[in-house]
Structures are given as C-alpha cells and as structure tokens.
Amino acid sequence: MALLIWIFLAVLAGVLVPGPGLFLKRVSVVGPAVFLIFLFTGRNLEPKSFLEAARNVRGLVMALVSINLVCPVLAFALARALGLGQGGYAGLMVVATAPTTLASGIIISVSAGGSAPLAILITLAASLAGVFIQPFNLKLFLSVGRSVDLAAVPLLVKLFAVMVVPTSIGIYLNRRVGSPGRWMAFLSEEGPKALIALIVYTAVSTALERLLEPRAVLLGIIGAALALHSAVLLINYGAGRIFGLAEPEHKSFTIVTSQKTLPLTLFICLNHLAHLPLAPIAPLAYHLFQIPLDSVVAHLWKRGSRSAGHPRANG
DSSP, rough: HHHHHHHHHHHHHHHOOHHHHHHHTTOHHHHHHHHHHHHHHHHTTTTTHHHHHHTOHHHHHHHHHHIIIIIHHHHHHHHHHHHOOHHHHHHHHHEEEEEEEESSSHHHHHHHOHHHHHHHHHHHHHHHHHHEEEEEEEEHHHHSOOOOOOOOHHHHHHHHHIIIHHHHHHHHHHHHEEEEEEEEHHHHHHHHHHHOOOHHHHHHHGGGGTTTTTTHHHHHHHHHHHHHHHHHHHHHHHHHHHTOOOOOHHHHHHHHHHOOOOOOHHHHHHHHSSTOOTHHHHHHHHHHHHHHHHHHHHHHHHHHHHHHHOOOOOO
16 A cells, blocks of 8 residues: 555646656656666566466466456447547557556565465566567557557667666676665665655656646546556456466456556656646546555455355354
8 A cells, every 4th residue: 555655646746746756857857767666676576486377377367368368358348438638548558568566566466365476477578578668569459549650660779778687687686686685675675666656756747738638538548547557457356266266376467467567567668658737647546546445356356255164053
C-alpha cells in the first residue's frame, strides 16, 4: 500500500505544482528513472530463482498467451465498444500489451497462498519477452484501431536499454557483491517507489492541460482501464480452472498475469506518444485500480481456501 501513497502524492503534486514536472519532461528524466528501477530490480533478484521457477512450464505458456494476445484483443474490443479517441485508445493499448509488474504481482499472489516460483517465472519471462513482443504488438493494434503511427524498432532498442541492460547489471552486482548493507537494502526497497512517483508526477504534470477535457472523455478512459483489469482477472481465473492448475499456481497465474507495469507504460506514453497527452491516463488508472483490487481478491481467496480446508462441523 506504500506505493499507492507515493503515487497519490505524485498525482496531487502534478495537479497543484506542475511546473517542475514540465521541466523534468524537457530534460528527459523518465528514461534514466526507468533504468534505475530495473537496476534495483536486478539487484534484488536471486539467480537461483530462475532455476526454481523454470519447472512451471504450463503456467508460463498460459501467462504469455494471456499477456500478449488475450489482453490486447480484449482492450481493442473495449476501446471500440466505448468509442475511445486516439489518446485514450493508445494509452489503453499500451497497458494491454505491456508485461507484468515487477514486484506487486508477486507479493500479492504469494500473500494469497500462491506459488512464488511461478510468480517469479511469469514476471521475469513476461518482462524479457515484452521487450521484443510489445513494440510490434503495440504497433499492430495502434495502426489497426486509430491509425496511430509508432516506430517499433526504435522502441524495441529503448526497451532493451532501459530493461534488460540494467536488470542484467543488477543481477551481476547481486552475485559479485552479495547481500546489500542496511542502508543499501533500504534504498533498494524505497528507491523504486520514489522513482515511480517521479515518473507519475512528470506524466500528470505533462497531461494536466488535457485533464480539462470533458468529464465524459476522462471517465470513459478510466472506466475502460477498470473494465479491462476486471475482465482480465476473471478470464485468467476461468482459464486456470479450465486447464486444471493446482491452487497455488492458479492464484499466481491469475493475479500476476493480470497486473501491468507502470514505469514502462508511462515511459512509452511520454517518449513515444507525447503527441497524445491523454495517453498516460489509462496506465495511471489501471495501476491505481490493480493494487487495491487484487489485494482484496487475494484476501478473499486466501480466506476462502482456509474455509474450504477447515469446514465447520454441522450442529
């Protein structure tokens, strides 16, 4: 929940004091911020987690299909049904084609009694695959839906630079240096939250002038983001049941696969879709919904599992 507080404060600051955010956009602070977030992510990864997670092949294949096919197609249908304009449509498709979150999906699914190895595997594989798949997937849906032009190859190169490179450096440092000291551990935990807040602040400050759009336009985009996340959760839950995933794997598959990374989506909106100021609205709305909604789902699912495992005696 601490991340939600960071994001709320960043949104509030962006609305009340947008000037510095506009400056941060001009000096291109978002790219370096995303680089540092993934560096911290790699620093916190245990190399052995790759080997432990690699056993859950079926759950991984299902997750990659959901992330890279089911979610984009669903978002495309939602946007067409709601008649979203270019900015709203582009932002929703950026979210839909994006990989999973880096941490919250793992934390929430494990809190529900999910499989940590599968949660880690989905997160790592989706992030790596997303570098190569998302640029072309996004270009396809943008060109078909609202004739939004996007250069896929330059985007791929930038995603590789801000995701794969820093994560690899972080993993290398983790192996060479070992466990971080107390202050470095604190920085590794809180640093990414502050950097995400910085990106959100920049995005809100940049989009502020368009936040005065008719209320129906903004509500349509926010509603589409909420509907997309809710629908993906339900579809993933049903798929896990249909394909017979064990309960721990089912929980991790459902929750982790339904979440989307905020830093990467805002990076794309601010750097590659800057001519569409409304594009960041859908990623922000999706992220603000996914953490509290999925936390409630995890709590209810865990409580339901306990009740099923310990039925009350009939009296």
